[in-house]
Every structure is written in C-alpha cells, then in structure tokens.
Amino acid sequence: MADVIPEAGLPPLPGPESALFLDFDGTLVEIAARPDLVVVPPDLPSVLQRLSVALGGALAIVTGRGLEVVRGFLPVPGLVVATEHGAVLDPSDAASPPLPSPPAAWREAADRFAAAHPGALAEHKRHGLVLHYRLAPEAGEAAHALAEAMAAELPEDFRVVPAHAAYEVRPRFADKGKAVHRLMARAAFAGRKPIFVGDDVTDEDGITAAYAMDGIGYRIPEDFSGQPARFRAWLARAADALEAGQGPRPAGGG
Numbered sequence: 057m058a059d060v061i062p063e064a065g066l067p068p069l070p071g072p073e074s075a076l077f078l079d080f081d082g083t084l085v086e087i088a089a090r091p092d093l094v095v096v097p098p099d100l101p102s103v104l105q106r107l108s109v110a111l112g113g114a115l116a117i118v119t120g121r122g123l124e125v126v127r128g129f130l131p132v133p134g135l136v137v138a139t140e141h142g143a144v145l146d147p148s149d150a151a152s153p154p155l156p157s158p159p160a161a162w163r164e165a166a167d168r169f170a171a172a173h174p175g176a177l178a179e180h181k182r183h184g185l186v187l188h189y190r191l192a193p194e195a196g197e198a199a200h201a202l203a204e205a206m207a208a209e210l211p212e213d214f215r216v217v218p219a220h221a222a223y224e225v226r227p228r229f230a231d232k233g234k235a236v237h238r239l240m241a242r243a244a245f246a247g248r249k250p251i252f253v254g255d256d257v258t259d260e261d262g263i264t265a266a267y268a269m270d271g272i273g274y275r276i277p278e279d280f281s282g283q284p285a286r287f288r289a290w291l292a293r294a295a296d297a298l299e300a301g302q303g304p305r306p307a308g309g310g
C-alpha cells in the first residue's frame with residue numbers, strides 16, 4: 057500500500073484462524089461528498105483478494121451499499137459480500153429470507169425530495185432507499201420527516217436508520233449482525249474467530265455478533281484514529297503476515 061503509517065497503537069493483526077467482516081464506507085474508503093465519488097485506492101482490491109485467499113475465503117464485505125455498486129468498486133474474484141446491511145448476500149444461500157421492497161410511490165417521493173433540494177440525493181436499492189443531504193444540509197429535517205413517513209406506512213416491514221448525512225429506509229429484519237451469523241454458518245467461515253471492522257452505528261450489530269461468537273470488533277474512530285488509510289495499511293500488513301508464514305487454516309477446522 058502507498059500509505060506509510062506506523063504500527064504503534066493499532067490492533068493485533070488477524071491470525072490464520074480469523075474470519076474478516078469489513079464495512080465499506082468510512083472503513084475501507086474515506087467518506088466522500090456523494091456515494092459515487094468515493095475513491096478506491098488501486099491496490100485495495102488486490103489486498104482484499106490476498107487476504108481472502110490467505111483466510112481460505114473467510115473474508116466478507118458487509119455494507120449498506122447495493123450489490124452491483126460494491127462489485128463495481130471492488131472487483132475481487134471470489135469475494136463474499138453482504139449488501140444492503142445484510143439483506144442481500146452474494147453468493148446467496150437457501151436461507152435467504154424474503155424481504156420487502158419500497159413501494160413505487162416511495163421511490164417517486166424520494167426523487168421529488170432530491171429534485172426539490174439541490175444537492176440532495178435519492179439512492180435506490182432493491183430493498184430500501186436512502187435520502188442523502190450531505191450537500192444540502194438544510195434538507196436534513198425534510199429527509200428525516202419523509203423517511204419516517206414512509207416507514208410509518210409499513211412499520212412491520214421497514215424502519216428508518218440515521219446514517220452519515222442521510223436517512224435510510226430499510227427492511228426491519230435485515231442487519232449486519234444477522235449477516236455475520238449467516239456467513240459464519242458457511243464452510244469457509246465456520247469455526248473461525250470473527251473480526252468485524254466498521255465505523256458507523258449500523259456496524260454495531262456486526263460487532264455485537266462477532267463478540268457473541270468469541271470474536272472481536274474494531275471501530276475506525278477509536279482503533280484506527282478515524283482514518284481508513286490506517287486501516288488499509290493494517291490490512292496490507294495482515295496480508296503480508298499471513299502469506300509469510302501462517303498460511304490459510306483449513307476451513308471449518310475449529
């Protein structure tokens with residue numbers, strides 16, 4: 057990696073018995089003015105691929121982003137991804153629960169919100185939508201009110217989750233913790249020590265799940281000084297260390 061950052065004060069590197077669960081925005085990449093403007097460092101996909109191979113496939117991206125967006129940013133063969141906050145796993149599994157999608161009227165209302173507030177954005181996903189106001193801070197209250205009004209129409213299916221300068225309307229029964237539990241049941245992950253790394257409130261479910269399975273969670277603000285670059289450098293060192301000696305541990309070997 058291009059980032060030259062001292063190791064002091066960083067968490068211990070993951071060992072060959074680990075399973076890595078990594079958030080995307082604010083963790084692997086710096087927050088940007090708009091979702092389409094995030095910058096993926098050119099060497100990040102290869103670092104993720106090396107880690108995935110070294111860990112026998114036990115590496116997953118667990119993100120609020122949509123599936124196609126993540127695959128576009130991180131073109132890593134064999135990479136497991138849990139998108140839309142765990143609602144959509146790829147590769148999928150037979151246990152995938154049916155999840156609702158926002159009604160067309162909500163999508164139209166979201167687009168009208170964005171049109172009415174220059175700088176605001178409506179992001180549409182399969183099972184949810186996001187009202188972004190980072191570039192239109194005065195629209196924050198309107199975004200919140202609209203998101204709450206939508207979720208109130210179908211409260212058994214949807215809930216509102218605050219994000220960085222955005223409000224997300226997403227399926228009530230999807231969260232990153234459930235995604236971690238489902239992935240840990242897969243052969244490549246089973247028996248490993250889960251390590252979840254995130255930066256945001258939605259990552260707390262994933263961190264809780266990791267602890268529940270004798271793993272650990274790291275937070276970018278506290279453990280990497282709020283710097284995704286520090287975290288990326290840590291990942292690169294982990295790939296070096298795993299390749300140098302520890303090697304992949306057979307999947308499911310306890």
Ligand SMILES: O=P(O)(O)OC[C@H]1O[C@H](O[C@H]2O[C@H](CO)[C@@H](O)[C@H](O)[C@H]2O)[C@H](O)[C@@H](O)[C@@H]1O
Pocket residue numbers: 079080081082086087088089090091092094118119120121122179186188190219220221222224256258
């Ligand atoms: O779970 P994550 O990978 O952290 O994704 C959470 C949401 O991130 C994206 O929005 C946030 O990042 C944007 C790019 O840095 C930023 O412009 C925006 O203000 C943030 O809210 C993404 O657009 C959402 O779909 C994700 O759910």
